[in-house]
Amino acid sequence: MxxxxxRPTSAHKKALIERLNIFTALALGVISAFVVxxxxxxxxxxxxxxxxxxxxxxKITLLSMIAWFVGFMTGIGALxxxxxxxxxxxxxxxxxxxxxxxxxxxxxxxRYTTDHKVVGIQYLVMTMxxxxxxxxxxxxxxxxxxxxxxxxxxxxAYNSIVGTHGIVMIVATIIMVTGPFxxxxxxxxxxxxxxxxxxxNALSFWLIVAAAVPLLWGQFLxxxxxxxxxxxxLASQAPLGMDGxxxxxxxxxxxxxxxxxxxxxxVIRMRAKGMTWNRTPIFIYGxxxxxxxxxxxxxxxxxxxxxxxxxxxxxxxxxxxAHGGSGWLYExxxxxxxxxxxxxxxxPAVAALMEMAPVFSRNPLFSFNVAVLGxxxxxxxxxxxxxHHMYMxxxxxxxxxxxxxxxxxxxxxxxxxxxxxxxxxxxxxxWVTVPMASIFALLWNFMIxxxxxxxLSDVPADAFLHGxxxxxxxxxxxxxxxxxxxxxxxxVYWFPxxxxxMLDKKLSWISFWMVQIGFNIAFMGMFAVGLAGQPRRVExxxxxxxxxxxxxxxxxxxxxxxMLVLLHAxxxxxxxxxxxxxxxxxxKTLEWSVANPIPLENFDVLPTVTSDAYGYGKAKS
Amino acid sequence: MSVETHAHHEHPxxxxxxxRLGVILILVADIAFALSMLFVYFYLRMQNVNDMWLPAxxxxxxxxxxxxxxxxxxxxxxxxxGLLAHFYxxxxxxxxxxxxxxxxxxxxxILSVVGLVYQFNTIASAPFTFGTGAYTSCFYLITIMNFVxxxxxxxxxxxxxxxxxxxxxxxxxxxxDIVNVWWIWMTVSSLLGAFALxxx
Numbered sequence: 010m011x012x013x014x015x016r017p018t019s020a021h022k023k024a025l026i027e028r029l030n031i032f033t034a035l036a037l038g039v040i041s042a043f044v045v046x047x048x049x050x051x052x053x054x055x056x057x058x059x060x061x062x063x064x065x066x067x068k069i070t071l072l073s074m075i076a077w078f079v080g081f082m083t084g085i086g087a088l089x090x091x092x093x094x095x096x097x098x099x100x101x102x103x104x105x106x107x108x109x110x111x112x113x114x115x116x117x118x119x120r121y122t123t124d125h126k127v128v129g130i131q132y133l134v135m136t137m138x139x140x141x142x143x144x145x146x147x148x149x150x151x152x153x154x155x156x157x158x159x160x161x162x163x164x165x166a167y168n169s170i171v172g173t174h175g176i177v178m179i180v181a182t183i184i185m186v187t188g189p190f191x192x193x194x195x196x197x198x199x200x201x202x203x204x205x206x207x208x209x210n211a212l213s214f215w216l217i218v219a220a221a222v223p224l225l226w227g228q229f230l231x232x233x234x235x236x237x238x239x240x241x242x243l244a245s246q247a248p249l250g251m252d253g254x255x256x257x258x259x260x261x262x263x264x265x266x267x268x269x270x271x272x273x274x275x276v277i278r279m280r281a282k283g284m285t286w287n288r289t290p291i292f293i294y295g296x297x298x299x300x301x302x303x304x305x306x307x308x309x310x311x312x313x314x315x316x317x318x319x320x321x322x323x324x325x326x327x328x329x330x331a332h333g334g335s336g337w338l339y340e341x342x343x344x345x346x347x348x349x350x351x352x353x354x355x356x357p358a359v360a361a362l363m364e365m366a367p368v369f370s371r372n373p374l375f376s377f378n379v380a381v382l383g384x385x386x387x388x389x390x391x392x393x394x395x396x397h398h399m400y401m402x403x404x405x406x407x408x409x410x411x412x413x414x415x416x417x418x419x420x421x422x423x424x425x426x427x428x429x430x431x432x433x434x435x436x437x438x439x440w441v442t443v444p445m446a447s448i449f450a451l452l453w454n455f456m457i458x459x460x461x462x463x464x465l466s467d468v469p470a471d472a473f474l475h476g477x478x479x480x481x482x483x484x485x486x487x488x489x490x491x492x493x494x495x496x497x498x499x500x501v502y503w504f505p506x507x508x509x510x511m512l513d514k515k516l517s518w519i520s521f522w523m524v525q526i527g528f529n530i531a532f533m534g535m536f537a538v539g540l541a542g543q544p545r546r547v548e549x550x551x552x553x554x555x556x557x558x559x560x561x562x563x564x565x566x567x568x569x570x571x572m573l574v575l576l577h578a579x580x581x582x583x584x585x586x587x588x589x590x591x592x593x594x595x596x597k598t599l600e601w602s603v604a605n606p607i608p609l610e611n612f613d614v615l616p617t618v619t620s621d622a623y624g625y626g627k628a629k630s
Numbered sequence: 631m632s633v634e635t636h637a638h639h640e641h642p643x644x645x646x647x648x649x650r651l652g653v654i655l656i657l658v659a660d661i662a663f664a665l666s667m668l669f670v671y672f673y674l675r676m677q678n679v680n681d682m683w684l685p686a687x688x689x690x691x692x693x694x695x696x697x698x699x700x701x702x703x704x705x706x707x708x709x710x711x712g713l714l715a716h717f718y719x720x721x722x723x724x725x726x727x728x729x730x731x732x733x734x735x736x737x738x739x740i741l742s743v744v745g746l747v748y749q750f751n752t753i754a755s756a757p758f759t760f761g762t763g764a765y766t767s768c769f770y771l772i773t774i775m776n777f778v779x780x781x782x783x784x785x786x787x788x789x790x791x792x793x794x795x796x797x798x799x800x801x802x803x804x805x806x807d808i809v810n811v812w813w814i815w816m817t818v819s820s821l822l823g824a825f826a827l828x829x830x
Contacts, residue, residue, distance in 0.1 A: 327674070
């Protein structure tokens with residue numbers, strides 16, 4: 010690494026920004042947390058006898074976690090630019106180039122690097138890591154459920170594993186498309202040199218790293234025994250591990266808001282000349298819809314957790330009926346975020362597959378306007394359906410009917426997206442690759458996920474099905490069967506552009522079939538036991554459900570094996586794979602017009618767009 | 631997609647317009663947050679679960695009486711005057727009047743500090759604790775969040791004034807425009823808090 014060129018180098022003294030990296034961040038975070046923990050232990054007064062349980066301990070834990078967060082962000086260098094702005098000493102061109110990771114090699118991946126391609130790769134690796142953790146927890150759950158009496162995991166630990174698996178997978182699926190591909194591919198696809206706010210881009214990534222530690226920390230303080238929804242007042246009575254969940258969500262929500270503002274601004278303001286809205290690729294619509302939906306939704310989640318933290322640490326009574334609070338308040342705040350979040354996950358994954366459908370069918374995208382309308386319709390309706398999660402909670406029975414209506418209405422714009430996919434494939438010259446097969450897998454899985462969702466949206470049917478394994482199978486069919494399938498297809502499709510190597514074809518096919526077959530075995534089995542009445546989130550169950558659970562567990566092992574094959578394919582191809590040509594799929598979007606490896610600022614001169622990206626099947630296309 | 635190429639230069643107005651949109655989008659998130667707080671306040675007030683919005687007196691504890699909303703409106707008034715001062719500064723930079731820019735920025739900074747101290751005093755002198763009913767919980771939530779907002783305003787105003795003083799806004803003034811957007815939202819969010827706390 011070289012020192013900044015505009016600084017005197019005779020003393021060989023490094024500037025502050027050159028010294029900061031993930032190791033200084035970890036060190037400062039740990040030291041800050043330790044110091045605050047010791048000070049809080051020393052100086053915080055003991056609770057009065059009337060205080061709720063854990064009150065002082067909660068204060069100490071939350072203060073230590075906040076100190077970790079501030080220390081980590083300071084140590085990674087996130088605060089340098091704001092304070093330089095404050096003092097009027099803006100970053101110089103050389104310093105900005107340093108932040109962008111110019112000529113820094115592999116070290117740039119461990120720094121507060123602003124280049125969108127570096128951030129995209131960071132997100133990709135982090136997403137794979139989070140899926141690895143979440144998947145491991147899933148295998149613990151399924152192994153334990155192989156036996157009706159429960160197994161070798163303590164019930165309290167089992168509860169925590171279920172809750173942690175849930176929140177870890179939700180976060181992984183939220184970032185799995187907009188993180189890696191929204192950051193790496195999207196700016197090039199619209200013909201921009203970088204994101205609108207490169208430093209905010211780095212901030213959004215490092216916030217997630219900072220958030221992960223409190224969640225991990227919480228596992229050693231009693232874990233998350235409430236399930237991923239962390240319903241109150243249950244959460245206010247849970248062990249100290251709940252504070253880790255609260256901190257995790259608060260920091261993650263800030264990351265999501267920052268990323269949402271950044272991606273939306275980039276698309277609105279930085280599209281290439283000539284890229285009108287009609288010529289903007291459908292993947293961009295999906296990405297923007299996803300982050301724009303998250304922008305107003307996640308602050309509500311953030312608030313719900315701030316109040317949860319205040320209830321635990323300060324003794325407020327937002328969710329405690331004895332103090333004038335209400336558990337229904339939490340449920341409303343949670344699901345006002347929680348249902349749009351499903352579409353935050355789904356829309357970009359489906360949009361990515363809509364982007365690939367014309368490429369591998371050599372047909373134009375069928376009815377671009379219907380695709381955009383479908384995305385807009387889902388986004389709009391998704392904020393009006395939250396109370397279908399509360400039909401049986403007794404919150405507002407008179408509102409069940411209108412919420413049933415809005416929920417069932419959402420199947421119309423969803424159907425539009427199906428129509429676009431099927432219409433694009435119709436009479437196409439299909440090039441059967443993993444992304445193409447993933448489109449068929451999505452149509453199958455999402456159809457099952459969608460139709461079973463209609464039953465759950467129906468109040469009388471939900472009275473029987475709610476809280477059962479049927480619900481668990483349903484949302485896995487949507488989030489995993491549709492969402493994750495789209496994300497893996499995106500990985501295969503954009504891997505050559507992101508790494509300069511082709512993803513191993515044979516291994517990716519093996520992985521595809523293992524995951525898809527395993528997935529359908531696992532969750533069909535889960536539908537069966539759910540319909541037969543097995544409740545979800547239980548550690549043991551009646552012997553009559555044993556066969557279905559064994560089938561599900563066997564399917565889960567097949568998924569795990571398939572995912573490990575994919576992981577091996579990614580690592581081996583990245584290291585030794587066949588070098589990728591500039592445009593291996595003969596696609597027409599802008600990211601395929603830049604050479605491998607992609608230059609720091611993507612384009613020597615910015616492109617001007619003169620037609621849409623879907624002119625396949627036409628003369629000279 | 632067919633492409634041609636052209637040379638690329640960014641005008642400060644383009645950068646300013648981009649930054650302005652980014653800040654407005656972040657404010658969308660903040661507005662959602664503020665509206666959620668109002669929802670919490672009015673939801674719990676209307677529910678009045680177990681008559682614990684404002685708990686009546688018991689043998690051990692006195693009744694909880696709502697505070698006057700005057701401090702909330704006072705903070706709003708301070709922020710509104712700060713906004714006017716910042717408008718004055720913005721007008722100055724648009725007319726290339728450096729003195730007006732500096733003076734308006736300084737007054738806005740001083741008022742943000744005054745607002746911060748006043749808001750802190752309101753919180754510190756409240757005659758009840760966090761856990762004495764839903765009203766008190768909401769009171770602390772709204773006032774603490776407003777305190778955090780004003781603290782951010784102090785940081786931004788300090789940077790804005792310092793940069794004005796150093797003459798960094800001679801060439802273009804989109805920074806000052808954007809700080810003005812923040813001030814507008816700060817005043818509105820204080821007003822929303824005061825409005826809610828007026829309904830006890």
